Amino acid sequence: MMDNGGALSVDFIFTTLIILIVIGSILTVVAERMAIVGETEELGTARMLAENVAEAINKAYSGGDGHVISIALPPNINEKIYQIRVDPSGVFIEIDGNIGKAYIVPKRISNALNPTSTEVIMLAGKNYNIYNVKDTDGSNRIVITQI
Amino acid sequence: MDVKGVISIEYIILIGFTMGIIIMGASYIGKSNELNIAMSAARNGAIEGANVNSFAIYPESAFDDYMVRKPRLISQSSIKIIKIDYLDQGFNPTYKKRKIQLKIYASAPSVKGTGDRNSLGDRINFYVRKSICEAFGTQNQTNKLFNPAFSDNLLFTTADVQWV
Numbered sequence: 001m002m003d004n005g006g007a008l009s010v011d012f013i014f015t016t017l018i019i020l021i022v023i024g025s026i027l028t029v030v031a032e033r034m035a036i037v038g039e040t041e042e043l044g045t046a047r048m049l050a051e052n053v054a055e056a057i058n059k060a061y062s063g064g065d066g067h068v069i070s071i072a073l074p075p076n077i078n079e080k081i082y083q084i085r086v087d088p089s090g091v092f093i094e095i096d097g098n099i100g101k102a103y104i105v106p107k108r109i110s111n112a113l114n115p116t117s118t119e120v121i122m123l124a125g126k127n128y129n130i131y132n133v134k135d136t137d138g139s140n141r142i143v144i145t146q147i
Numbered sequence: 148m149d150v151k152g153v154i155s156i157e158y159i160i161l162i163g164f165t166m167g168i169i170i171m172g173a174s175y176i177g178k179s180n181e182l183n184i185a186m187s188a189a190r191n192g193a194i195e196g197a198n199v200n201s202f203a204i205y206p207e208s209a210f211d212d213y214m215v216r217k218p219r220l221i222s223q224s225s226i227k228i229i230k231i232d233y234l235d236q237g238f239n240p241t242y243k244k245r246k247i248q249l250k251i252y253a254s255a256p257s258v259k260g261t262g263d264r265n266s267l268g269d270r271i272n273f274y275v276r277k278s279i280c281e282a283f284g285t286q287n288q289t290n291k292l293f294n295p296a297f298s299d300n301l302l303f304t305t306a307d308v309q310w311v
Contacts, residue, residue: 010165017173021180028282029187036195043202047223093204100204101214101221 042078047100049077050093053084053122054102057091057142060130061106065140067132070147075125084122086144108141120144178300182233182247185279185298189231192278193251196271197226200255219263226267227254229311231275242295242302249275250306268308279303 056069063069073084082095088109091102111120122128127147135141199205203223205213213220229252239246251271258264276293280286285297296303 010168013165014169014172017169018176021176025180025184025187028184029191032188032191032278032282036191036198039195040198043198043204046204047202095204097206098204099207099210100202101210103222 038078042080042095043098043100045077046082046093046095046098047102049073049082050084050091050100050102053086054091054104056130057086057104057106057109057144060132061104061140061142063132065132065134069130070127071130072127073122073124077124082124085119086122087119106140106142108135108139110141110143112143112145115141115143122146181298181300184282185247185301185303186231186233188278188282189249189251189275189303190228192275193228193231193253193271195278196274197228197253199274200224200267200270201226213266217260217263217266219258219260220266224255224258224267226258228252228271229254239302242297244297244300244302246295247301247303248306249303250309251275252309252311254311264310265307268310271308272305275305276303 053071056071060067060069076082077095080096082093085092085094086104086109088107089101090104093100093102108118109120110117122144123146129145129147131143131145133141133143200220201224203221205220210221232250232252234248234250236246236248238244251268253268253271255264255267258267273292276289276296279296279298280289280293283298286293288297289295294304
């Protein structure tokens with residue numbers, strides 16, 4: 001009598017086992033890679049933002065007296081709050097306990113509220129004007145003001 | 148006619164033999180798979196470490212240290228992971244696991260200083276060990292430097308990064 005019932009061969013069972021193991025391994029690797037992509041995007045965006053601010057400051061400085069550049073900061077990086085600090089040594093970006101620095105040319109930085117200050121804090125999601133101002137002593141200073 | 152189910156002795160022997168092969172195969176595949184997963188995790192970690200080094204965005208304590216002692220590392224670098232090798236160092240009686248030493252080969256042509264490269268390499272190795280621990284959920288079995296890193300049946304250490 002012919003057997004019409006379902007049957008699974010040993011080959012099929014063994015192949016299925018191997019396929020399941022391989023798929024499990026691949027899923028683990030893919031999940032880890034996706035996490036790394038997210039972290040890399042965060043680092044890259046933070047680095048680019050610091051470099052963009054530094055570039056704007058350098059352009060305003062090299063543009064001469066009265067040169068103004070506006071810059072808009074994004075509200076977050078990868079859903080994380082960040083802060084930018086500018087002082088005569090450079091532009092520092094702080095995010096998630098990490099810090100990066102971009103170098104700038106000008107050695108005199110201040111904000112409009114306090115011309116004698118040497119440090120400016122730029123907040124996420126705000127817009128800023130970066131001015132080149134000539135002081136009474138003839139030297140140029142970068143003034144960063146929130147719009 | 149007997150309508151109840153009947154299993155032949157040949158069938159039972161065949162099933163038993165098959166199950167034995169599958170169990171032995173699964174055990175072998177499982178052990179190989181563990182090393183494969185660890186190596187994949189190591190590669191992920193190496194890439195992550197290289198990325199952190201490349202973008203030069205570091206944890207605050209490291210950043211402050213580099214500002215004073217290693218200013219070159221404050222700027223971005225081009226860092227590439229060339230390959231990852233492993234060396235089976237046999238059974239480790241202390242941890243009662245097989246010890247695997249990982250060696251990462253990397254390239255950073257824009258960073259020449261030995262001390263600078265050591266710092267970059269240490270960070271790559273740190274992320275390699277961290278990634279392995281995270282892949283197997285063994286973070287609580289090791290120290291804060293993830294050294295050594297554990298999987299279920301293996302323990303992993305890292306040799307100094309070889310710069311090529």
